[in-house]
Amino acid sequence: MYFFNCRIHSGAIVAGGISQGKSSSLKIDFHILKYFRTDKHKRDFVSAGAAAGVAAAFGAPVGGVLFALEEGASFFNQQLTWFIFFASMASTFTLNFxxxxxxGHFGxxxxxxxINFGLFKDTPYMWFELPLFILMGFIGGIFGALFNQLxxxxxxxxxxxxxxxxxxxxxxxxxxATTVVIAFLLIIGTMNECRPIKTQLELNSPTIQLYCPDGQYNTMATIVFSTPEQAVRNLFHSEIxxxxxxxxxxxxxxxxxxxxWTYGVIVSSGLFIPTLLIGASWGRLxxxxxxxxxxxxxxxFDSGKYALFGAASQLGGTMRMTISLAVILIEATGDIVLGLxxxxxxxxxxxxxxxxxxxxxxxHIALQSVPFLPWESEVFASQLSALSIMSTPVIQLKTVEKVENIYQILRTESHHGFSVVDHHTDERNDHRAGTFQGIIxxxxxxxxxxxxxxxxxxxxxxxxxxxDDFRExxxxxxxxxxxxxxNEEGELYCDLRPYMNLAYTVSHRSTLPRIFSMFRGLGLRHLVVVNDKNEVVGMITRKDLARFRMTHKKGHTSIQELPISH
Structure with missing residues (x-):
C-alpha cells in the first residue's frame, strides 16, 4: 500500500543526501559536490528526487516531472524544470537497464x-459516453471529499x-487485526464465487483457490489477498x-x-495505490x-475501461491532482486515446x-502547520498591505558590529536572517536606525x-x-x-559587508498580492519592508504569508489565521 509513497520519499531522501555529499550523522565527508551545499540546491535536489521516484515507479518520466512541479516544488523556473526532467530520464533509463x-533480456x-497496470490498446469511446464521464468525475469528487473529511x-x-x-x-x-478479520469475513461470505482459470492474465497473476475446485479460483479472495497493484490490474483487464x-x-x-482509517497511523502507509483500487472497484461497478x-x-461499455476512469476520478477527488495524474495514467496504461x-x-x-x-x-500540511504557500494569493489579499503582515520590530545589525552585540543577539533571538543597516547613524536618537544594506x-x-x-x-x-568556510x-x-x-574578543568588531547577502525590498505600502508574487516568482525566503527613506520597518517571511488562509466550504468563504510551526 505504501509503495508509491516509498518511491517518492526514497527519491527525495537520496537526492537530499546527494546534494550534501556527506553524512553528518556518520561524520563522513566525501568532499564532493561542495558547490551544492546550500538550501536552494538541496530543495532542487529533493524535487528532482521525487520526480525520479515517480518516473521509476510508473515508467512515466514526463508524469514524474509534472508531479514534482505540481505537488513537490513551491518555486520553479526553466533551469529547475530541465534539472527535474533530466533526473526523471536518468531514473527511467537506469531502471530499465x-x-x-x-x-534475462539484457539491453x-x-x-x-x-508498478504495472497493464496496457489498454485501441479502447474506443463514443460521444454519448461523455455525460457518463462527467457523472463519474462528480462521483469521484464526492467520494474524495468524503474521504478527506473523515x-x-x-x-x-x-x-x-x-x-x-x-x-x-x-x-x-x-x-x-480489524483488517485481517474483515478480509476473512468478506472471503467467507463470497466463497462460492469461483471462476475457471482460463485467460492469460489469470495465468500470469497470482490467484487464490481457497474453497474452489481445482482449476478455479476465488475472485474476491484474489483481490483481497493480492497486492493493491495486482488487484488494480485485475479490475482493469479481467473479462466481463x-x-x-x-x-x-x-x-x-x-x-x-x-x-x-489506516492513512495517518504510526507506520508508513501510502495512499496513491489504495485510492486507485477504491476508484477502480466502483468504476468497474x-x-x-x-x-x-x-x-x-x-x-x-467495457468494465475495465470504466474501472480506469473510476480510479482516475477517485484520485482526482482525493488528492486534487490533475495535470501530472493525467500524464502518469496515460503513460502507465500506454493508451493516448483515453487521454481526453x-x-x-x-x-x-x-x-x-x-x-x-x-x-x-x-x-495534512495545514494540520502540521507547515508554511507551504498556495499557488496564488486570495482575492481578499488586495485589502492587506505589508504593514498588516510584516514582523516587527526587526533586529538590525550595523555593517561593522561589535562582537558582543552579535553574540547576545544570537543567544536571545532565534531568527534565521538579520537585516544589516548603514552604520553612519546618529546614535543620540536611535543607534539601530540607518539605510538598509543587506541581509546576513x-x-x-x-x-x-x-x-x-x-x-x-x-x-x-x-x-x-x-x-568553503561557510559550507563545511x-x-x-x-x-x-x-x-x-x-572578554577581550567581545570588545572587537565584525565587518559584515563582505558576507552580507543582497536582498529584495518592498515598500511598506505594497499590497499582499504583489508581495505574494515576489515570493512565488523569485523563490524568496525573506523580504525586507522599508519606508520612503530606505529604513527597515519590518520583515516578511514565508511563514508570515502562510499564516493567512482562505477556506472554501460548501460555497462559503472564510479567512482564518493558521498556527505555523517553527
Missing amino acids: VMSAID DLSSPGL NLRLTKFRHHYINKNWLLIIELILVA GTYNPWSLLIFCIIYFCLTC VGIIMHTIFPSSVQY PIMIVLTVAKLTGDYFNEGIFDI LRHQLITMLRKRNFISFNDCLRDYLTM SYPRHPPIESVHLT
Missing part, C-alpha cells in the same frame, strides 16, 4: 516500470486523544462477468473505510451496470471536491564568531572567509552555544 538484466529498455476528523481525534506512543501502537495493532456486483460494492465500501442496461454495446476521458473525469472530480474541502495533502544569515554570523573573523574598530578586514558544517550548522568568547 537494471530490469533488463534481472529479467531491452522497454520496461513498463515497477480522515481530517480522525486525524484531529488522534492528535487529541491518541498522542502517546503506547496508544499509537495499540491503534496500529487494532487496525491490523468476472466479479459479482454486490461483492464488488461491499469490497469498495470496506476498503474505503479501512484506507481512511459502473461498467457492469452500463453493460447490463446496454448489453448490445459491449465494445463501448481521463482529463474530463479528473477536472470534474477536482472541481467537485474543491467545493467541499481541500485536497488530502493540503489538509544566522549560520554566517556563527561561522564568523567560530573562525574569529574579528577586527579592531579602526582597522579594516584583511583575512576573508571563503565559501552544512546542513547541521553548530548552535551559538558552541561559541565561547573571551
Whole structure:
C-alpha cells in the first residue's frame, strides 16, 4: 500500500543526501559536490528526487516531472524544470537497464516500470459516453471529499486523544487485526464465487483457490489477498462477468473505510495505490451496470475501461491532482486515446471536491502547520498591505558590529536572517536606525564568531572567509552555544559587508498580492519592508504569508489565521 509513497520519499531522501555529499550523522565527508551545499540546491535536489521516484515507479518520466512541479516544488523556473526532467530520464533509463538484466533480456529498455497496470490498446469511446464521464468525475469528487473529511476528523481525534506512543501502537495493532478479520469475513461470505482459470492474465497473476475446485479460483479472495497493484490490474483487464456486483460494492465500501482509517497511523502507509483500487472497484461497478442496461454495446461499455476512469476520478477527488495524474495514467496504461476521458473525469472530480474541502495533502500540511504557500494569493489579499503582515520590530545589525552585540543577539533571538543597516547613524536618537544594506544569515554570523573573523574598530578586514568556510558544517550548522568568547574578543568588531547577502525590498505600502508574487516568482525566503527613506520597518517571511488562509466550504468563504510551526 505504501509503495508509491516509498518511491517518492526514497527519491527525495537520496537526492537530499546527494546534494550534501556527506553524512553528518556518520561524520563522513566525501568532499564532493561542495558547490551544492546550500538550501536552494538541496530543495532542487529533493524535487528532482521525487520526480525520479515517480518516473521509476510508473515508467512515466514526463508524469514524474509534472508531479514534482505540481505537488513537490513551491518555486520553479526553466533551469529547475530541465534539472527535474533530466533526473526523471536518468531514473527511467537506469531502471530499465537494471530490469533488463534481472529479467534475462539484457539491453531491452522497454520496461513498463515497477508498478504495472497493464496496457489498454485501441479502447474506443463514443460521444454519448461523455455525460457518463462527467457523472463519474462528480462521483469521484464526492467520494474524495468524503474521504478527506473523515480522515481530517480522525486525524484531529488522534492528535487529541491518541498522542502517546503506547496508544499509537495499540491503534496500529487494532487496525491490523480489524483488517485481517474483515478480509476473512468478506472471503467467507463470497466463497462460492469461483471462476475457471482460463485467460492469460489469470495465468500470469497470482490467484487464490481457497474453497474452489481445482482449476478455479476465488475472485474476491484474489483481490483481497493480492497486492493493491495486482488487484488494480485485475479490475482493469479481467473479462466481463468476472466479479459479482454486490461483492464488488461491499469490497469498495470496506476498503474505503479501512484506507481512511489506516492513512495517518504510526507506520508508513501510502495512499496513491489504495485510492486507485477504491476508484477502480466502483468504476468497474459502473461498467457492469452500463453493460447490463446496454448489453448490445459491449465494445463501448467495457468494465475495465470504466474501472480506469473510476480510479482516475477517485484520485482526482482525493488528492486534487490533475495535470501530472493525467500524464502518469496515460503513460502507465500506454493508451493516448483515453487521454481526453481521463482529463474530463479528473477536472470534474477536482472541481467537485474543491467545493467541499481541500485536497488530502493540503489538509495534512495545514494540520502540521507547515508554511507551504498556495499557488496564488486570495482575492481578499488586495485589502492587506505589508504593514498588516510584516514582523516587527526587526533586529538590525550595523555593517561593522561589535562582537558582543552579535553574540547576545544570537543567544536571545532565534531568527534565521538579520537585516544589516548603514552604520553612519546618529546614535543620540536611535543607534539601530540607518539605510538598509543587506541581509546576513544566522549560520554566517556563527561561522564568523567560530573562525574569529574579528577586527579592531579602526582597522579594516584583511583575512576573508571563503565559501568553503561557510559550507563545511552544512546542513547541521553548530548552535551559538558552541561559541565561547573571551572578554577581550567581545570588545572587537565584525565587518559584515563582505558576507552580507543582497536582498529584495518592498515598500511598506505594497499590497499582499504583489508581495505574494515576489515570493512565488523569485523563490524568496525573506523580504525586507522599508519606508520612503530606505529604513527597515519590518520583515516578511514565508511563514508570515502562510499564516493567512482562505477556506472554501460548501460555497462559503472564510479567512482564518493558521498556527505555523517553527
